[in-house]
Amino acid sequence: MTTTTTRLALVPRDGFFAKDGRGWHTSASGRGHGLDWPWPSTVLGALRSLWGRGEETRSNTTFTPDDWRSRTQPIHLGRTLVLRREHGAAWRVEDATWPVPLDALWLEGRQEVHRLDPVKPIAPTLGRDDDEVRESLWRPVPDDAQKPLAAPRWWSTEEFVSWLAGKSVSVRREALTTTRRVQVHVGIRPEELTSDDGVLFSHDVVETLDPGGEWALGVEVALPAGELPKVATLGSDSRLSRVEPLPTTLFDPPARVLEAFRASSVGLRLVATSPISFEKGWLPDGFVNTNGEYRGRLAGLNVVLRAAFVPRPIHVSGWDMAKGEPKPTSRMVPPGAVYFFERTDGQPFGDAEAKALWLTALGTRTDEGFGRVVPGVWRPTRNNP
Amino acid sequence: MTAHLLLVTLGPVQDFIAQARRTRDLWYGSYLLSELGRAAARALVDGGAKLVFPSLATGDPQLVTCLAPLRDDNTPPQNIANKLLAEVPEGIEPQQLAKAARKAVADCWRDQVAAPVKRKCSGLLAQNIDPVWNEQIDSFLEFAASWLPLGGYAATRRQLEQAVAGRKLLRDFDPWTQGRGNVPKSSLDGARESVLLPPRQRAIDNAGRYRIADGEQLDAVGLVKRAGGEPDQFVPVVNVTLASWLSRASQVASTELAALETACRNAGVSRVARTDLPCVSPFAFDGSVLLQSRWRSVFDEQGLQGDPEAWGRRHVRPLFRKLDEPYPYVACLVADGDRMGRAIDSLGSADAHRAFSKALAGFADAARKVVEQQHRGALVYAGGDDVLAFVSLPEALACSDALRTAFESAMDTACGSLAPDKRPTLSVGLGIGHVMESMGDLLTLGRQAEREAKRDRNALAVLVDKRSGGSRVWHAQWSTHPVRKLNEAAMLLRDRIPARKVYEIASILRRLPKPDDASGDGWPRVLALDVKRSLSRIEGADLRPEGVGLSLDPNTGYAALYAQIEAWVARLLIARTFERAAIRERRSPEGAA
Numbered sequence: 001m002t003t004t005t006t007r008l009a010l011v012p013r014d015g016f017f018a019k020d021g022r023g024w025h026t027s028a029s030g031r032g033h034g035l036d037w038p039w040p041s042t043v044l045g046a047l048r049s050l051w052g053r054g055e056e057t058r059s060n061t062t063f064t065p066d067d068w069r070s071r072t073q074p075i076h077l078g079r080t081l082v083l084r085r086e087h088g089a090a091w092r093v094e095d096a097t098w099p100v101p102l103d104a105l106w107l108e109g110r111q112e113v114h115r116l117d118p119v120k121p122i123a124p125t126l127g128r129d130d131d132e133v134r135e136s137l138w139r140p141v142p143d144d145a146q147k148p149l150a151a152p153r154w155w156s157t158e159e160f161v162s163w164l165a166g167k168s169v170s171v172r173r174e175a176l177t178t179t180r181r182v183q184v185h186v187g188i189r190p191e192e193l194t195s196d197d198g199v200l201f202s203h204d205v206v207e208t209l210d211p212g213g214e215w216a217l218g219v220e221v222a223l224p225a226g227e228l229p230k231v232a233t234l235g236s237d238s239r240l241s242r243v244e245p246l247p248t249t250l251f252d253p254p255a256r257v258l259e260a261f262r263a264s265s266v267g268l269r270l271v272a273t274s275p276i277s278f279e280k281g282w283l284p285d286g287f288v289n290t291n292g293e294y295r296g297r298l299a300g301l302n303v304v305l306r307a308a309f310v311p312r313p314i315h316v317s318g319w320d321m322a323k324g325e326p327k328p329t330s331r332m333v334p335p336g337a338v339y340f341f342e343r344t345d346g347q348p349f350g351d352a353e354a355k356a357l358w359l360t361a362l363g364t365r366t367d368e369g370f371g372r373v374v375p376g377v378w379r380p381t382r383n384n385p
Numbered sequence: 386m387t388a389h390l391l392l393v394t395l396g397p398v399q400d401f402i403a404q405a406r407r408t409r410d411l412w413y414g415s416y417l418l419s420e421l422g423r424a425a426a427r428a429l430v431d432g433g434a435k436l437v438f439p440s441l442a443t444g445d446p447q448l449v450t451c452l453a454p455l456r457d458d459n460t461p462p463q464n465i466a467n468k469l470l471a472e473v474p475e476g477i478e479p480q481q482l483a484k485a486a487r488k489a490v491a492d493c494w495r496d497q498v499a500a501p502v503k504r505k506c507s508g509l510l511a512q513n514i515d516p517v518w519n520e521q522i523d524s525f526l527e528f529a530a531s532w533l534p535l536g537g538y539a540a541t542r543r544q545l546e547q548a549v550a551g552r553k554l555l556r557d558f559d560p561w562t563q564g565r566g567n568v569p570k571s572s573l574d575g576a577r578e579s580v581l582l583p584p585r586q587r588a589i590d591n592a593g594r595y596r597i598a599d600g601e602q603l604d605a606v607g608l609v610k611r612a613g614g615e616p617d618q619f620v621p622v623v624n625v626t627l628a629s630w631l632s633r634a635s636q637v638a639s640t641e642l643a644a645l646e647t648a649c650r651n652a653g654v655s656r657v658a659r660t661d662l663p664c665v666s667p668f669a670f671d672g673s674v675l676l677q678s679r680w681r682s683v684f685d686e687q688g689l690q691g692d693p694e695a696w697g698r699r700h701v702r703p704l705f706r707k708l709d710e711p712y713p714y715v716a717c718l719v720a721d722g723d724r725m726g727r728a729i730d731s732l733g734s735a736d737a738h739r740a741f742s743k744a745l746a747g748f749a750d751a752a753r754k755v756v757e758q759q760h761r762g763a764l765v766y767a768g769g770d771d772v773l774a775f776v777s778l779p780e781a782l783a784c785s786d787a788l789r790t791a792f793e794s795a796m797d798t799a800c801g802s803l804a805p806d807k808r809p810t811l812s813v814g815l816g817i818g819h820v821m822e823s824m825g826d827l828l829t830l831g832r833q834a835e836r837e838a839k840r841d842r843n844a845l846a847v848l849v850d851k852r853s854g855g856s857r858v859w860h861a862q863w864s865t866h867p868v869r870k871l872n873e874a875a876m877l878l879r880d881r882i883p884a885r886k887v888y889e890i891a892s893i894l895r896r897l898p899k900p901d902d903a904s905g906d907g908w909p910r911v912l913a914l915d916v917k918r919s920l921s922r923i924e925g926a927d928l929r930p931e932g933v934g935l936s937l938d939p940n941t942g943y944a945a946l947y948a949q950i951e952a953w954v955a956r957l958l959i960a961r962t963f964e965r966a967a968i969r970e971r972r973s974p975e976g977a978a
Contacts, residue, residue: 020575021570021571021574021575021576022570022571022572022573022574022575023569023570023572023600023601023602024600025406025572025598025600025601025602026406026572026573026823026825026826027406027821027822027823027826028679028682028821028823029821031822031823031826033575102554116554118551121548121551121552122544122547122548122551123531123532123533123544123545123548124480124531124532125529125530125531125548125549125552126480126483126484126487126528126529126530126531127528127529127552127557128487128526128527128528128557130484131557134555134557135552137555139548139551139552139554139555140551140554141547141551142547142550142551146726147726150836184852184853200852200853202852277560278560279560280559280560281557281558281559281560282555282556282557282558283557307555308555308557309554309555310554310555310556310557311556312397312400312556312558313556313558315570315574315575315576315577317570317575320567323567325567326567326568326569326570327567328561328564328566328567328578329561329564329570329576329577329578330560330561331558331559331560331561
C-alpha cells in the first residue's frame with residue numbers, strides 16, 4: 001500500500017490522559033497515573049485510529065482486530081513536535097516547543113541559564129560495573145556548590161535555538177508548562193444515593209488550554225490515501241483532538257543553528273527530543289570501544305563520543321488495542337538527554353551535518369516516532385586534570 | 386601510597402522510596418536503602434577506612450546489620466544515608482576499597498534481602514521467573530564512587546562532590562533482555578514487568594499476608610518491598626491518621642473501644658504489632674475498620690466472614706455516639722535542612738566533619754522522639770538533615786514546630802563556630818491528603834510542600850489536596866510564627882467566621898482586577914468596602930475586619946491591600962482543614978447518627 005507523508009497538528013480540546021505503565025490499583029480506591037506528554041507510540045496509535053475510522057466510514061464496514069492490525073500497518077510516524085500557539089493564531093515556526101536539555105542548569109540568583117560543558121574527569125570514578133571507557137567520558141565540573149533549582153520542562157523555539165547555537169539564554173519569570181490536575185469520579189452509596197467518599201476513583205488529566213494559549217502535537221506521518229476525519233481521539237480515555245494541517249516549515253532546521261555551524265563547531269552536541277531506544281541502553285547504536293574511546297558514525301562521519309548526560313531511563317510500554325494485551329516494556333533514553341561528539345579527524349562539524357541531523361532518528365523503533373535528535377554547537381574545553 | 390578521601394553514593398533514592406502503595410512499601414524501601422548504606426559502611430571500615438560520614442568507628446554497634454525495625458535492645462537502628470565519606474589511610478588502594486563496598490552492597494541486596502523474599506513468596510511467582518527476577522534485581526542498584534589524594538580536607542571533599550555530581554549526569558543503563566512480553570507492569574511504578582502469577586493462581590495465604598490485591602501487580606523489586614518484613618510490624622497509615630482520635634476515644638469512649646477491640650479479635654481483623662508506639666497503643670488493630678467507607682474492603686482484603694455493614698453498625702457506630710467520625714486526612718511531613726552544603730564547606734578537617742555528622746545523628750534521634758513519642762506519628766526515615774514521617778492532623782503543626790526547635794538545637798552544637806544567622810535551618814513541608822491515596826501520592830504531596838517551604842527557606846509550608854478536587858498551599862517563614870497563625874485561624878473558623886464567608890471573600894478577589902491590571906484610583910476603596918460588607922453580613926456576629934485579623938485601610942494602596950486579603954484567605958482555607966480535623970465530643974447521644 002502506498003503512503004503519503006502528511007503533516008498534522010492534533011490539538012486536544014479537553015486535555016489528555018496518557019496513562020503510564022501502572023494499572024488502576026495504585027491506591028486503595030483506584031488511581032490512574034498519567035504521563036506529562038504522550039509517547040510517540042501513543043500518538044501513532046491515535047493516528048492509526050484516525051485513519052482507520054475514516055476508512056471504516058468510507059467503506060461502511062467495521063474492522064475486525066486483524067483488519068486493524070493489517071490495514072493500519074503501513075502507517076508510520078516520522079518527526080514529531082510539541083507545539084504551543086496563541087489562541088486563534090495560525091501555526092508558525094516559533095510555535096514549536098522543546099524539552100529543556102540536561103546541560104542547562106538553573107542556579108539561584110542567576111539571570112542566565114548556566115551551561116554545563118564537559119571536560120576530562122578531574123578525579124577517577126567507579127560506576128555500577130567495571131567499564132573504564134565509560135568512566136573516562138568527560139563530565140562537567142559544576143562551579144557552584146549550591147543545589148541547582150528545578151529546571152522547567154519546556155523551552156520556546158527562541159530559547160532552544162539560542163542554546164543550540166551556543167548563545168546565552170535568560171531565565172524566564174514564568175516557565176512554559178502544562179497544568180496537570182486529578183479528575184475525580186464520584187461513587188454513589190446505593191442505599192442513601194449520596195456520594196461515597198470511599199469509592200471515588202481518579203486519574204490525571206493534563207490540560208492543554210490555558211488563558212495564554214493552547215498546546216498541540218505536531219506530527220509527520222506516512223498515511224495511505226483517504227480523507228481523514230476532522231477529529232481524532234488521543235490517550236487512555238479517548239479525549240478529543242482537532243486535526244489541523246501543519247506547514248512543512250515547522251520541521252525545517254532553524255537558520256540560526258545552521259549559521260552557528262557554518263561559523264565552525266569543533267564539537268557537536270545532540271539533544272534528544274523524543275525518547276530514544278538504543279540496543280545497549282544508554283549507549284548510541286554502533287558505538288564501540290576503540291582504543292579506550294567509544295567511536296562510531298554520525299551523519300556519515302567517524303566520531304568519538306566525548307560525553308553523555310543521560311537521566312534515568314524512561315519505561316515505555318502501552319496497551320495493544322487490537323490484541324487487547326499489554327505491550328512489552330522498553331527502557332529508553334529520555335528527551336532532554338545530551339550527547340557530545342568530536343570528529344576523529346579533528347575537523348569541525350558544518351552546516352551540512354547540522355541539516356542532516358536535524359530531527360533525524362537514531363536507534364530502533366524509529367517508525368513509531370522514537371529516536372529524534374537535534375544538533376547544537378559545542379566548543380570542547382581542553383583542561384589539564 | 387598516600388592517604389585518600391573516598392566518596393561513595395548509592396541509589397536510587399527518591400523515586401525508589403516514592404514507589405509505594407502501602408505503608409510497608411514506603412517504610413521498607415526507606416529502611417532498605419539505609420541497610421544497603423550500612424553494608425557499604427561496614428565494608429569501608431572492614432577495609433581499613435575511617436568513616437567521616439556517617440561517623441561510625443570500627444566496632445560501632447550501628448555497623449551491624451539490622452533486618453527488623455528494632456534491634457535486640459528494642460532501639461531502632463540508626464538510619465544510614467546514601468552518601469558515605471571515608472578517609473583511606475596510606476597503603477590502601479581506594480579503588481579496590483570502593484569495589485569492595487560495591488560488592489558488599491550488591492551481595493547484601495541480592496542474597497540477604499531479595500533471595501529470602503523470593504523463597505517465601507514462591508506461591509505468588511510466575512513459572513520460569515528466574516531470568517526476569519535476576520535481571521530486575523541485578524539492575525536495580527546504582528553506585529558511584531570517586532577518590533583523590535587527601536590534600537586540604539575541604540578542597541578535596543569539594544572536588545569529590547563535584548566529580549560524583551558530574552558522573553551522575555550519566556545514569557547509564559542496559560536494556561531489558563529477559564522480559565516476559567505481554568504481561569502487566571508493576572502497580573508501583575509501571576516500569577518493570579510483573580513477576581506475579583495471574584490473580585486466581587496466586588497462593589491465597591501469601592497474597593493475603595502481604596496484602597496483594599487481585600488487580601495489583603508487583604515486579605521483583607516491588608515484591609521485595611512488600612514482603613521484605615513481617616506484615617504486622619508496619620503501622621498502617623490509617624492508624625496514624627486516627628492516632629489522636631483514638632487517643633481521645635480511649636478516654637471518652639473506653640467501653641465502646643474495648644468492645645470494638647474484642648469484636649476485631651473475634652472477627653480476625655489484622656493486628657498491628659508495634660504497640661510500643663503511642664499511635665498504636667490505644668487500638669492495636671487495622672484502623673481501617675473505623676472508616677465506614679472501608680468496611681467492605683477490609684472484609685474483602687482480609688478474608689473476614691460476615692456482613693461488613695452489619696458488623697460496622699454494631700461494633701463501630703457506638704463510638705460515633707461519643708465522638709464525631711474521624712476526618713480521614715493525614716499529613717506527610719517532609720523536612721530538610723537549608724544551606725547544609727555551605728555549613729559543610731566551612732568544615733576544615735575530617736574531625737570537624739565527624740563532629741558535625743554526630744550532631745546530625747543526634748538530631749535524627751531527637752526527631753524520632755518528637756514524631757513518635759511526643760506527637761503520635763510514625764517515622765519513616767530520619768537521617769542526616771532529612772525527616773520523613775506521617776502525623777495525624779491534630780498533631781501535625783506542633784510536631785513541625787518541635788522538629789524545627791530540635792534542629793536548631795542540633796545546629797547550635799554542630800556549628801557553634803558559625804554566626805547564628807549562618808547556621809543551617811530547617812524547612813518543613815506538610816502534604817495533607819486523603820488516607821486512601823497511595824503512599825507514593827501522599828509522599829509526593831509532602832515533597833511538594835517541602836519545595837514550597839524551600840522557596841523562602843527556614844519555613845513551614847502546608848499543602849492540602851482535597852479528594853473532591855483541587856489543592857491549596859500556604860507557606861511562611863518560622864520567624865513569622867506560622868503555627869500560631871494557623872491555630873488562631875482555625876479558632877476563628879470554629880468560633881467566629883463560617884468557612885463559606887472566606888470563600889465569599891475569595892470570590893470578591895477573583896471578581897476584581899489583579900493589581901497589575903487595575904487602572905484608576907478607586908479599586909482599594911471598592912475592595913475594602915466589599916470585604917467589610919461581606920463580613921458585616923455574618924448573622925449575629927457583628928464582625929469588624931480587625932476582629933478577624935484584617936486591616937482594610939484603602940490608603941495602603943490596591944496592591945498591598947489585595948495581597949493582604951489574598952494571604953488571609955489562603956491562611957484561613959488551609960486552617961480550615963485543621964479545624965475540620967479537630968476532635969469533637971458529642972454531648973448528646975440522641976444527636977448521633
